[in-house]
Amino acid sequence: MAAALSSPEEAVLARTVDASQVNEVERALATWDLERVFEIQRCADWIRDRQLTRVTLQFPDGLLKWAPSVANRLESLVGHRLAILGDTSFGDCCVDEVAAQHLNADGVIHFGDTCLTPTQRLPVLFVFTRWPFNRGAFFLAAMNVDAPRVFLFFDVRYAHAFPPEDEATPLGPVITCQPVQPDIDNPHILCGRRCPIRPGSNDTILYCGRDLKYIQLLSLTFNPCQLLQFDPEAETLQSPVSSMKRELMQRFYLIERAKDAQRIGILVGTLGVSRYRDIIERVNRAIQSSGKRSYTFLVGKPNVAKLANFPEIDLFVLIACPANSIVHSKEYMQPVITPFELDVALNQDRAWTGQFLANFQDILPGQTEHIDFQPNSEADPDISLISGRLRPMSMAASPALEDQASHALMAQETRLSNINDQGGGSFLQSKSWQGLEQKLGQTEVAMAVPGASGIAAGYAGEGVVGGGPQEAQL
Known part of the structure; x- marks a missing residue:
């Protein structure tokens, strides 16, 4: 358990970026240009088709390095300024509508990994970006998977390697679960992917990627199934869950x-x-x-x-x-x-x-x-x-309405207060230390005296033996 009860101030400066994201994007840019990796033309068409004028671009920490270049190129195509969102309020995979609305945005373009969760207010375009993927190594490693059916899930950044029109694979009966736009009314969307049928207990889930959160989500959602992971960087096939x-x-x-x-x-x-x-x-x-x-x-x-x-x-x-x-x-x-x-x-x-x-x-x-x-x-x-x-x-089952709840009576100075039994106030009363007490009328009155003067970096008289309060020389 952490000892501190608040986040340290140095956390923002000491926070590091996942080097694997930076390395993968640099590998992608060595193969494709910036416009293809970040789908800049598609973003410009989306903005123009919807006649949006205040669009924000949301980047995760690992992609902020390329945010200015993408924004400049996109601004030259649409003809107006765009805003960049970084340090999101919640997870990097979620659209930060709160920060976007602070800028009075009328649309958001989300880059990178995403959970593809339906949003509440603003229209959103998801740009997965693209990372290098060795299809030959993947099919070679997965050739020995023995299962009646294989459900193929993959990181959204490898979606370019499994286009929807390319359903034929050398693995036999494989059902490719494609990432789709969020739709809460579609019962065939599982874990952000379109699954025509739900996997059975004898089926195998094959995941291509390295996202530990998504691996955990797949393992719990399809816990009766066997789960295998193909690591695109190491090009190996393994079982990521030791004991479901x-x-x-x-x-x-x-x-x-x-x-x-x-x-x-x-x-x-x-x-x-x-x-x-x-x-x-x-x-x-x-x-x-x-x-x-x-x-x-x-x-x-x-x-x-x-x-x-x-x-x-x-x-x-x-x-x-x-x-x-x-x-x-x-x-x-x-x-x-x-x-x-x-x-x-x-x-x-x-x-x-x-x-x-x-x-x-x-x-x-x-x-x-x-x-x-x-x-x-x-x-x-x-x-x-x-x-x-x-x-x-x-x-138990009966509804516990406020007027039916038991109450404890507590005397505090000259007032009586009602405290809900089992509530937070009752918990506080069980503590030996309950915070600072005012003790009005019990503290001796004293004359006001001059205090320290200056600035917090160094008050006047600090570090001087016998130095007392004096006027700061500013």
């Missing part, structure tokens, strides 16, 4: 922690994904209907230091895109789970079957995996698998 059974047991453990939690924090990790308000409302209602307390936090990119500032929270639910929703919370003080896992924990009609849904939109009304929320029945005793004890009645 252990991974699923860890997720099930987090679900049990959610059942035991009394105070649950809702981490809003995105403000640009479509229907994020709907999932926040659903999660909040589910928590309150289960007799628990909910608190909402807008934190941007969550890290250990940020969440450590809220020790009274028992568990966090992260609202983010599928690629950033799965958080390994070993270093965190509290577990961090997905909205789907919370629904499994609190919804009586949704049982844990091993199925995993990282996309929160799948459980919203109108989607194929939506199940109406039904609190756990109070008549059925519920034993915690963590503590082995019977869970309190306040955590």
